[in-house]
Amino acid sequence: MDRLEKYARLLVEMGVHVKENQYLIVEAPVDAYPLVQKITEVAFEKKAKDVIVFYTDSYVDKERALNVSYEQLRTVPTWQAQSRNEYLNQGACSLLIKSAYPYLFEDVSEDASSALQAYTNELRNHIRAKIASDGIQWCIASYPNPCWAKALFPKDDEETALNKMFDAIYDICRIKFDNNPNEDWYEHFRRMGKYTKWLNTLQIDSLHFENSKGTDLIIGLHSNHQWNGGIGEGEEIDFIANIPTEEISTSPDKYRVDGIVYATKPLELGGALVENFWIRFEKGRIVEVGGEKNIDLLKKIIETDEGSHYLGEVALVEYNSPISQSGLLFYNTLYDENASCHLAFGKGFPSSLKGLSATDYEAWEKVNLNFSSIHVDFMFGSEDMKITAKSRLTDEIIVFSGGNFVTL
Numbered sequence: 001m002d003r004l005e006k007y008a009r010l011l012v013e014m015g016v017h018v019k020e021n022q023y024l025i026v027e028a029p030v031d032a033y034p035l036v037q038k039i040t041e042v043a044f045e046k047k048a049k050d051v052i053v054f055y056t057d058s059y060v061d062k063e064r065a066l067n068v069s070y071e072q073l074r075t076v077p078t079w080q081a082q083s084r085n086e087y088l089n090q091g092a093c094s095l096l097i098k099s100a101y102p103y104l105f106e107d108v109s110e111d112a113s114s115a116l117q118a119y120t121n122e123l124r125n126h127i128r129a130k131i132a133s134d135g136i137q138w139c140i141a142s143y144p145n146p147c148w149a150k151a152l153f154p155k156d157d158e159e160t161a162l163n164k165m166f167d168a169i170y171d172i173c174r175i176k177f178d179n180n181p182n183e184d185w186y187e188h189f190r191r192m193g194k195y196t197k198w199l200n201t202l203q204i205d206s207l208h209f210e211n212s213k214g215t216d217l218i219i220g221l222h223s224n225h226q227w228n229g230g231i232g233e234g235e236e237i238d239f240i241a242n243i244p245t246e247e248i249s250t251s252p253d254k255y256r257v258d259g260i261v262y263a264t265k266p267l268e269l270g271g272a273l274v275e276n277f278w279i280r281f282e283k284g285r286i287v288e289v290g291g292e293k294n295i296d297l298l299k300k301i302i303e304t305d306e307g308s309h310y311l312g313e314v315a316l317v318e319y320n321s322p323i324s325q326s327g328l329l330f331y332n333t334l335y336d337e338n339a340s341c342h343l344a345f346g347k348g349f350p351s352s353l354k355g356l357s358a359t360d361y362e363a364w365e366k367v368n369l370n371f372s373s374i375h376v377d378f379m380f381g382s383e384d385m386k387i388t389a390k391s392r393l394t395d396e397i398i399v400f401s402g403g404n405f406v407t408l
Contacts, residue, residue, distance in 0.1 A: 008038035015139030016093040017239040020047040023092035029099040032143035065112040073115035088130045093137040100332040102151035105271030110297040113270030132358040137239035192230025199227040203392040211382045213262040220256025246338040249315035251348035254370040255284035265379040307372025312348035319403030341381030346372040
């Protein structure tokens with residue numbers, strides 16, 4: 001079995017874990033056509049009811065961004081929403097394949113990039129709503145393209161760069177010529193589960209993040225918060241939301257975030273890269289943003305709504321994760337966030353609070369769980385990241401030292 005087929009099997013069997021007689025929605029860039037073919041074959045082998053594919057093309061998106069009004073760019077046509085809801089309402093699961101195109105949108109205005117980001121968020125919100133209300137399986141993964149590969153390996157010719165990128169992605173996703181990736185993912189999830197269980201026993205009141213980049217940030221947590229990531233001994237994996245994933249995450253108290261955080265990797269928004277930026281918080285709210293490149297675009301996204309000024313996620317990722325150790329900057333949140341501790345401004349996770357309804361947003365507000373129409377991750381982890389937990393039970397506890405979890 002070649003690695004592309006192993007990748008497809010991993011995404012279908014463990015990623016979305018498609019069930020017999022269940023619809024599978026696949027959203028993918030046109031570059032990912034070979035992978036989508038394999039996904040379709042495997043899904044029908046697993047007795048899926050049908051496979052519904054929606055293709056995207058970033059080169060078309062760029063031309064539209066240069067020629068279409070901002071209002072039209074940001075508007076999701078009714079038929080696009082209905083076409084997805086038709087299957088979501090029948091219990092479909094969702095597989096999103098992403099592919100980055102670094103620097104492709106460099107000559108697109110910030111307003112157009114912001115409009116494209118708004119469109120992407122709004123379209124994705126239909127699936128997010130079903131995830132929240134019905135608990136459908138979902139998975140996000142990626143597929144290389146020549147533009148992306150050349151950004152990672154600029155000294156190589158296109159074919160060599162693309163082959164190197166495939167090798168990197170397969171390695172990071174634990175796909176080898178001589179292994180069963182599913183078994184390796186079970187082992188990985190059990191290790192993550194050990195640290196998740198430990199964090200949940202600490203009854204953490206707040207986390208203090210510090211590093212030499214200048215990050216000095218305190219994040220308060222809810223009294224009934226819970227960390228999510230991995231599985232316990234003997235448990236099964238229902239689905240894997242991100243492949244790859246190295247994170248253990250929760251949602252903070254939206255009003256208890258104070259200090260400054262410096263990003264350690266670029267952030268892709270609407271096809272453009274925001275680089276070398278920092279964000280300052282006071283009583284939870286973003287009050288100041290600065291940096292070197294496309295900062296006005298970042299400010300526009302933060303201004304999306306009131307909730308986009310607050311954090312919805314804090315995720316712990318070890319610096320020695322496979323992605324970090326690859327030494328590659330992927331220019332893509334799915335990969336770069338799994339090389340680094342990260343935060344997200346925007347919508348929080350109801351699964352982070354015990355007993356909270358996924359759709360009762362008034363209840364969210366009462367317990368200070370953030371709500372927004374967006375959820376945007378950015379990376380701030382580093383080799384010297386130190387994380388100190390203030391516990392409700394005992395003294396301060398060092399959680400991270402030298403960028404990694406302390407040894408249990």
